[in-house]
Amino acid sequence: MKNxxxxxxxxxxxxxxxxFLFHIVVVFGLLMYIGLVRNKMSNMMYxxxxxxxxxxxxxxxxxxxxxxxxxKIWNYLHILVFAPLLIYLxxxxxxxxxxxxxxxxxxxxxxxxxxxxxxxxx
Numbered sequence: 001m002k003n004x005x006x007x008x009x010x011x012x013x014x015x016x017x018x019x020f021l022f023h024i025v026v027v028f029g030l031l032m033y034i035g036l037v038r039n040k041m042s043n044m045m046y047x048x049x050x051x052x053x054x055x056x057x058x059x060x061x062x063x064x065x066x067x068x069x070x071x072k073i074w075n076y077l078h079i080l081v082f083a084p085l086l087i088y089l090x091x092x093x094x095x096x097x098x099x100x101x102x103x104x105x106x107x108x109x110x111x112x113x114x115x116x117x118x119x120x121x122x
Contacts, residue, residue: 003066020119028112035105039094050090056083082107 010018034041034049060075060083062068069075085104089096 003068005063005066005068016122017119020115020122023111023115024119027115028108031104031108031111034089035101035108038098038101039096043093046090046093049086053083053086053090056086 006015008015013021057079060078064072064075085100085107088100089104
């Protein structure tokens with residue numbers, strides 16, 4: 001299947017530049033919020049995170065199927081690491097392990113740094 005997403009443009013920016021900006025602003029912000037607020041989030045927020053985890057898995061399975069990325073490791077990391085953490089939070093809610101919040105906080109900084117690098121130098 002031929003991938004058309006990579007050719008899309010938004011506000012004059014390539015799909016990948018917009019993807020990097022999305023991760024810098026939205027993903028970093030959300031993960032930072034989760035990592036700092038921890039188990040004081042509302043039950044509604046936990047439900048949203050579970051839904052988001054499922055959407056992430058579906059999107060990245062689609063990207064694998066359509067050969068959307070040269071390095072598929074990013075898809076596999078989202079499917080096998082990032083999305084399951086969000087789903088875990090949605091299941092265990094306020095009983096979630098402290099380590100999960102620490103990992104999410106760590107991933108917030110990696111999302112910021114790595115995507116900022118990619119945005120500026122790719």
